[in-house]
Amino acid sequence: MKRREFLGAMAGAGALLRARPGAPGLRSAPAAASLLVPMDQEQTNHLKAYGLAYDAVKRGGHTEWLLNYRGGSFLVPDDGIARRAATLAGVAALGVSDADVLDIRGTIEQGNMDAVPLEKAPRVAIYSPPFAPPWDDAVTLALRYADIPFTRVWDSEVLGGRLADFDWLHLHHEDFTGQYSKFYLSYAGASWLADMVQENQAAARTLGFVGVPALKKAVARRIRAFVDGGGFLFAMCTATETLELALAAHDVDIAAEFADGTPMDPDADAKMDWTQALACKDAHLERSPAIPAFSDIDGHQVNNPALRQPLGAFELFNFSAKIDPVPTMLVQCHRQVIPDFYGITTSFTRRTLKAADIVLAEEPGAPWVKYIHGDLGRGTWTYLGGHDPEDPQHQVGNPPTDLSLHPTSPGYRLILNNVLFPAARKRELKT
């Protein structure tokens, strides 16, 4: 499903309700009409609830996302399979009758809420190298924990047109400037870095590019085309900032000499074509190859001691569920304020955002925002700064986060919102 099809007529369908308070489902009560999966503080495993909803959509049952209703609950058919899955996963679910559902619809109709049908389980691809880098990838961890299937793709698949097979693409820690995240400054001699360089250079040679920066620019353009054609892109950490730089630098050498044999173009800043970027404009490149940062898009500059900013907390915006269902879906969460977490790109400075960008979360009063979204052509992109919501200072070599210890993580919920929202049926926006 490449086109977003957001639900339309359905909102008027009725009256929403207030569900019975109390214990989560998983009970051996006889099957009801539906299972309500609350996503507020009563939920015991928010992350696996997304897997439950995804699976229900995949099986073709009528599944709805009740935006802003009890933390962004799901209504799935009580077909026995869902009930079993909820019990196994420890997901709180509540059997509700048709009358209960009508009651819920009444509640939704009267408040800033909406019910969005989820129609088709998106086909998910994660852009990830074939070698194993010594850091975790929050999206891979989240999808695996929620038991949502995905396929790994890398440069050859992207350039080979495989993105057409997917609805949703995730990027995480990739450096699309082709400078290996400037890791040589701290990790020269590390075997994993040597492997990373070798694999990338081999891919560039195989695919006919003069170097890794050129290869990554081409990949970035294909990713842009994927979005333009109706795909959903979600990126975190370095991938956000470097994808912007790679797109804007399509004819400019922005890679340091160690990456492609030639120094950065001294006039690179002036030559950047920000019309090609998805989210950013007028950013200034970090010119020194000796400073482990890319540009002033990132507000926190975690690896640049002179500019590094401390972590605070970010706050999710409230949107009108009936008018702006997409941003509403992306911010569904049981917590409004979430502790911040570092990544090589942690945040996005307000100055470098395009006017059309939708800010989904910000640190109030700070010159940066955390979570942004926008459209390109028939598709959308969403960027979340930072590396791992439950490991605020994740370091190279740290063990991956065990999400079974964080089943109610609000930060990871934001990631999973992105996975599920492409399943929503489109409706014409009211504004």
Add this chain to the structure above:
Amino acid sequence: MRPAARLVTALMVLASAAPARAAGQEILLRAMDLEQVGAWNEAGTLYRQVLSEEPTNAAALLGLERVFVQPAQRDTVLALAERAIAANPAASTAYAVELRTLRAMGRDSLAARALSRWVAVDSASPAPYREWARLSFRAGRVQDARDAVLLARQRLRDPSALAPELAQVDVQQGDWVGAAGEWRSAVGAQAVYVDAASFSLRPAPVPVHDAVIAALTASGAGAAAGRQVAADLLLGWSEPGRAWALLKDALPESDSLRVVALRTFAERSRALDGPEAQRAAGAAYDRLAAALPPEDAGRTRIESAQAYAAAGDTADARRVLRTLAADTSADGETRSAAAAATVELQVREGNPEEAERTLAGALERLSGTERERLARVVARGWLRLGALDRAEQAVDGDSSLAGDEVRGWVAMYRGRLADARQLLRLAGASVGDRALAPLRAETVALIDAVGRDSLPALGAALLRAARGDSLGASRALVAVARRVADSAAESEAEPALLAWAARCAAAGRDSSGAEALWLEVADRFGASNAAPAAELALARALASRGDVKGAARRLEAMILAHPESALAPEARRELDRVRGLVPGT
């Protein structure tokens, strides 16, 4: 600024400024006070006032550098640093301030020139290179830091110059063995780096541990300090035996440092699990006692004996206690503690008879509470031998709840279940031997499941387990289970007894026997209270031998049948693990 830092700085001021004007000193001290309370602007004004009179006053210059942290104000510090250099071209502090300021402002080319000027006036000193290396390192420019160190070594013709700085660079770049070599060089020259070296190298990955130790224990000047670092690392890496072997021949020469090193090692090793760690702790305490004045050595010898005993090294424990017994200078408290340690050792050796005699001989030296505690230790020794009467006699007159706990076990092993239940419940979780608290709770639950006031066969079976005959206990429990199964009213009894039998079989390393029993509990008694734990144990057994699908099936069955069980969350995590949904599977 912390008070200690203020004191040091003030002393520096007083020393360097003599004969400084008293008014200038007073202003400087006021500035420091203002800085301490966060009045940065006011402090900065006063520092500048001092510098206007004394452009080379290092304390004022450093103070101004601290308070002018905002980028917009760095220029001011820079101008004052340059003025100080002009007034005294040999003012190394001013050069350092200039260098740091320029680097913080991102003026790298100017910073490089400032470095050159500093090197030119202080050509024999490693200080300029050290400052440059540290600034580069903090900025994440690790290769620059390395280059600075290598340049220093070349120019100063000192192959070990700035070894601590290069060691940190090596660590950052993952060259742990190189870092160990640099730290070996650094601690060989200055033992003050021992702690820093150990802290730096502790995160080294396991595959390079041996190479790191080899580099640290290289011979040459200051070899002992290198071995101290190696010993500290090995202890942190849970190799206490190797650690002690290194440390015992590399102790500091200074008496006070040797005592500190031994005490630190002994306490850390004692806190680790396992006989090797306890043996090393015992040896370290033993050596420490020899290094202490006689009046202070007694308590340390007791620690040594206890550690040796915990390691199962009873011969050494006895040797140490004999030394203590022969020490006529030991005070009464120490001798009482020695007697207590001896009793515990004798019980641990399986000789409660001898322990009872030792206790009888020391009664006058012991407090009433300690006498009762040791009597309970002796009673538990009798319990382990199955001498229930002797155990009961040992706590005769002990009316405490801890004494009731011992009597509870006696009742249990005699099969007087009602009495056992009452006494063990009274002991609860915090009375008596706390390590036995979970076993007490489980035993009470078993008694509840069996639902009888008396069952001597069950007591005998559990006594076999207590005496270490796990397989015999398992067989006996199965027999009891079959017998109680004749009574239809006792539906929880049979599965509870079979589950205990399974645990005993597992403890006796009869994994197939244990699995068969868990399987029976799970399948035949699926609705019983014992079933969830049996399912979970069975799944873990299946997973441990690679039957992931079987384990997943069992876990799913358990969760679906017992979603409200207290074990369900644990089963879900186990299910995630066997299905590979969380890392480390």
